[in-house]
Amino acid sequence: MNANAEKIRDQYEQSEEEDLLGEENLFRPIFKKYKKRRPMPDFSGVIDVRDSQNFTKYGVKSRFLFENSEILEQDRTIAENLGLRPLPEWRVCEFPNRPGLYVLPAILLKSHTPKWLENCQKYARSGENKTNLVAHGGEMNDTSLRWTTLGIEYDWNTKEYPADGKRVPEEFVSLAKLISGSLKLGEMRADATIVNFYPPKTALSPHVDKSERSNAPLISLSLGQTAVYLSGGLTLSEEPIPIWLRNGDILVMHAAQRLVYHAIPCVGVKSQATTFEKTEFPETKQETLDYLNCSRVNITMRQVNEY
Ligand SMILES: O=C(O)CCC(=O)C(=O)O
Numbered sequence: 001m002n003a004n005a006e007k008i009r010d011q012y013e014q015s016e017e018e019d020l021l022g023e024e025n026l027f028r029p030i031f032k033k034y035k036k037r038r039p040m041p042d043f044s045g046v047i048d049v050r051d052s053q054n055f056t057k058y059g060v061k062s063r064f065l066f067e068n069s070e071i072l073e074q075d076r077t078i079a080e081n082l083g084l085r086p087l088p089e090w091r092v093c094e095f096p097n098r099p100g101l102y103v104l105p106a107i108l109l110k111s112h113t114p115k116w117l118e119n120c121q122k123y124a125r126s127g128e129n130k131t132n133l134v135a136h137g138g139e140m141n142d143t144s145l146r147w148t149t150l151g152i153e154y155d156w157n158t159k160e161y162p163a164d165g166k167r168v169p170e171e172f173v174s175l176a177k178l179i180s181g182s183l184k185l186g187e188m189r190a191d192a193t194i195v196n197f198y199p200p201k202t203a204l205s206p207h208v209d210k211s212e213r214s215n216a217p218l219i220s221l222s223l224g225q226t227a228v229y230l231s232g233g234l235t236l237s238e239e240p241i242p243i244w245l246r247n248g249d250i251l252v253m254h255a256a257q258r259l260v261y262h263a264i265p266c267v268g269v270k271s272q273a274t275t276f277e278k279t280e281f282p283e284t285k286q287e288t289l290d291y292l293n294c295s296r297v298n299i300t301m302r303q304v305n306e307y
């Protein structure tokens with residue numbers, strides 16, 4: 001079997017059959033369209049939150065998040081300590097027919113990305129968290145999607161979270177709280193995090209994240225190479241919209257958008273690459289830069305329990 005014909009294998013592979021009730025699946029054809037590599041799909045319809053011409057073209061509303069509100073000194077400090085863009089520069093984008101979906105472009109500074117990646121790899125390799133990441137090297141040649149679960153650790157087989165678990169690493173708790181508070185979505189206490197590692201040519205099948213027991217938002221941070229994100233509806237009979245997610249972008253799903261189908265059909269689109277050069281990061285291990293130059297990592301912060 002060649003790589004193109006290879007079946008998609010990931011943890012959400014089978015979550016699709018539900019919810020259709022005899023209606024036509026309008027999600028899967030779009031997922032397939034962007035997953036294809038030869039010939040290269042036409043990416044011209046993918047919404048780019050960094051291109052203001054796209055705002056009128058796709059009806060995207062973009063605003064500076066703190067335009068009309070006071071910035072707390074403590075939040076300024078938290079952002080700085082986490083390696084985030086200064087708060088007055090934070091922009092948030094909202095989409096037509098998607099109330100509760102937010103994309104905040106380039107929140108994590110590029111300069112701090114290698115450190116965040118290395119932390120994710122450390123959590124996966126520590127032996128203290130569940131993971132399917134190849135333990136001893138080999139990651140550069142990996143062709144499967146990998147994950148590690150932190151905090152209250154999701155069980156892929158039962159599709160449930162246990163009652164409790166360890167604490168989520170502090171930077172994820174602080175980031176989730178800062179984002180949720182800034183968007184005025186309530187005080188979030190992240191008690192679970194899933195880190196997905198996407199080597200080139202991997203994808204994540206359409207699915208809904210419905211096992212969390214609280215109504216808190218789901219907050220995700222992208223590192224490394226650019227992906228197409230598909231945001232669908234409550235069933236697969238709705239056509240998804242494609243959005244570019246790039247290094248440092250935050251995506252938030254809340255309220256009506258918390259339980260919609262979504263997927264990642266492709267990562268590492270060459271025309272949209274972010275490059276991490278040694279000259280820019282003289283202190284960083286080459287292995288870390290190589291990883292960021294070909295792969296993508298996504299960190300999803302969640303709140304399983306109500307407190
Ligand atoms: O990689 C992404 O941006 C999405 C990840 C995701 O949907 C999940 O972890 O549930």
Ligand SMILES: [Fe+2]
Pocket residue numbers: 207208209262
């Ligand atoms: Fe998800």
